[in-house]
Amino acid sequence: MTKNVIAIAFILILLTAIGSLPLLANRWQAEENDRQVEIAIPGEWVLQKGKLQLAQLQLFKEAGATTVLLEAVLPKPDDAAMPGELLTTAFKSAALALREQHGWEVMAYIAAERFPVQEEFVKELFKELSAAGIKRVQFAGMEVPGYTSDLEPIANSLIEYKMHAVLVKSQQGALALSRQSGYQSIRSLFFNSQQLQSMTISEAVDTFELGVRERGIRLVTFMPQRGGAVEGNEGAAVKRTDYESHVQAIIEQLHRQLKDEYRWGDASPIAEQYSEPSKLWRTLPVVGIGALFLLLAGSVFEALSSRIRTVIILLIAAGTAAIWVLWMAAPAGWSGRIESVIALWGAIAAPSAAVLWMRRWHKRKELSPQEMEAAANNGAVGKNRDIAKSGDIVRNGVGNRSAAIEKRAVGVGHALIKAVAGYAAAVAITSAGIIYVSALLSDIAYLAYIDLFRGVKLLYVGPITIIIIGLLLQGDWFNTWWGDRRGANGAADLAAGDTHRSHLQPRLRSARDTANSRSRKRRNALFIGAALVAGGAGMAYLLARTGNSDMVLPYEGELRQLLSDLFGVRPRTKEWLIGFPLLMIAACMVARYRRGIWLLPLGAIGLCSMVNTFTHLHSPLSISLTRSWTGVLLGGAIGVLFFILADCLWKKRDRQQDVNMEGN
Structure with a gap:
């Protein structure tokens, strides 16, 4: 049921996004003439x-x-x-x-x-x-x-x-x-x-x-x-x-x-210069926003029963139809208000659906703990040859623990390909939402700077809240990096990584695992508390800077000018330096280690800011497009480089720990 719903949602998103592009082309042409x-x-x-x-x-x-x-x-x-x-x-x-x-x-x-x-x-x-x-x-x-x-x-x-x-x-x-x-x-x-x-x-x-x-x-x-x-x-x-x-x-x-x-x-x-499109033509963005909610529901409520999911989907469809009828029948003053509310919903739904679907896409490609344990014991799971090889290595008693773990974890190249694909898909889904919001608000009142998009702060708080709720419903929130990073699954590490050593020192291994488990729990508790405090402070600062804020960090003005000189249009700091690198790092960690889920809500900041850029409807589309894609590419590259560097350091530390353990 969920797969069918998501497939239908993607088809609707693709069709309505393509159908809405002429509305943006009309605006683009008007802005090019207005020089x-x-x-x-x-x-x-x-x-x-x-x-x-x-x-x-x-x-x-x-x-x-x-x-x-x-x-x-x-x-x-x-x-x-x-x-x-x-x-x-x-x-x-x-x-x-x-x-x-x-x-x-x-x-x-x-x-x-x-x-x-x-x-x-x-x-x-x-x-x-x-x-x-x-x-x-x-x-x-x-x-x-x-x-x-x-x-x-x-x-x-x-x-x-x-x-x-x-x-x-x-x-x-x-x-x-x-x-x-x-x-x-x-x-x-x-x-x-x-x-x-x-x-x-x-x-x-x-x-x-x-x-x-x-x-x-x-x-x-x-x-x-x-x-x-x-x-x-x-x-x-x-x-x-x-x-x-x-x-x-x-x-x-x-x-x-x-x-x-x-x-x-x-x-x-x-x-x-601009010919305002009719309401009937702007029906496509409304349908597209409904499809985004359908995709969001398929990702958030996947853990619920089929009957409840069906009710939610029917409510979304009925609500979209009712809002469209209300918008079409409303007089000029009320029509603009309804239009802005629909656009705000679409602006919130797009980054939320993008991040949760990216997590779902990575999750589908992972093996369950039971499958990982079977792979470690039997070395014969066809879905992951690396796991099978690692099982053979441990069972035959050759190689050390870090060699087995390195074989068993997803390779860096493979993980990067999956991460970049998920990152690109999240940006694409968010871009569809941007098309809908821009096309729906292709009203001359917005382009002339008479009306403004309302709800900018809600545009950041809403998606992050929805993503956290979605991860909680999926049981993913506490699946953090600190769990046992060095394997594709913590369960497989215990089942396979210590198999050879457990025959020699069963009591020592049991005591060590118990101590490690307690230590991990303490680290998790401290880390989650610190993350909540830091996240709250970061959100407060982010909201304070949102809008026409004069808050600028030391040397940020010089950095902004440097970026303007390099790219012609300055990418937003919260995108290229915070949001998009965190989103890429999260995608890499999930793809390679099944860890880093807690970074996804923070990574949504870049996508939210990207939507917010296009809600400045008095700004030319060409400027907003250049600014956003510069942030996407630059932030993604920073995230990849940071992950590769961190991964190398983690490997070096793991090997040193194994050498010390072998010596003992």
Whole structure:
């Protein structure tokens, strides 16, 4: 029954993963088309008393700037009678000259307290902005005008005149305005003048480049220096000039580093590049997530009775169908919430099913203790010739204990092949989950950074908890490395490894085995206690670092930069240095010694982080893919090297112990 369920689950996973790939291809194409970047500078740097300073303009243009941020000074909204034209003649003349004569883009910068909230004035303002050739507007202040009353006039005007609002996520009302205007917004990255002056040129360039490459930023804005230059204050004027020179150097270096991959000027929202797929097309990821739960159930509940497993499988199938019907019938607001919950379930199920299935796959290839004992006594088990040979060696009285054990354990090469195969299968199952989550959340609200994937911390805690429960149900949790590492099975070691010596010294062997057993139990108890404490502390630290955390270990910043320089995209530390090496080491130990089961929950950290990487839906798929596969390969290689080194040391120690025992 379990084999049939798992076979059906794998077939569904394969079909739905392949069927969901066109959804990701659609998003990939939109992200490749969305490579137009703008660099905006304050208008006061190139304007003096309403006249363009051509020398300054040319310097910034040669550096790579594309856009001028012009501040629109509007009449006070409490005036009894507002004038017929809201924009000044100087503003409109400068905007037209910059666009038509010098080839610059212009962005209007409007203070919220001066913005007219009446609908007729809003329409008139956007009409004048459009006539001046302005395509985007940035609002100053902590909130968007009309946030507390009505955003609809601004949203409708943006749509009517095909203009874009600059999205500042911390600004109240910015997300609501983007939704109401059909996601016609462009994300901007900027720092105030004090922050930017405190950064070196390299630090600032690295930050802006990271935003453009990995976070979908398409507008880099340099804000004016407020309160700096004052008429007649020579010191303040010099300070302001230094700031402008600092910005110019940053723009030049940023332009050099990005010019081969990005186009410059006239950026557009991702909504203009991306065609959102229908709900019906996104049914495939929902079915795929149900198949992941089916695979998970087949691995977790294998020890239960056939009847209980059947009930669980039917509940999973019925639950998947019910959720799909509810999602299809839900209105727009509730549909997004249900969609995010389904995606979270899939994100938790994928690494859980991957690790537990990897353990099940290794377990199928192992012999039971009874089979191992028979192999040792008879030397005739066809499934494992190495065991048979070791039985012959011991029975014929030739060779020492470590030679028999070395023959009887699975060879390093064979174990590595099995371990790498299991590791690759776990990554493949997790990748299927990533396809489902990314395809299901292929909603423009996520790509435009308006909606965010929720439950990142649960994405780590959930799989690790499920894996521990699964191992407990399978009776594997206490099958640790410390049991008796030096054989493929502890039972076989006692049955075969000591057979020759037991004929000569039965009483001594019995006393030694009893002492060793007690010693092993004490080590196990101490080890399990220490592992629980260390695991709890590690999980607390991991959760503290999860998300947009500023917690960085000493020298980690330098290491991150080195990895970025080597691979182009920095792999995540918790993947290449912690999760994936532990997963590979666990796979190697299980394949060679049937030990190391306790490492599997810790190895799941890499798979969880891999899923988490792709839940940053505003980041380009190409970046997430490069980051994850770099972590998979680098972490796997580290795990293999560590295991080979440790295995050599263990062999050397075992041989020395045997020499000492033979001498005694």
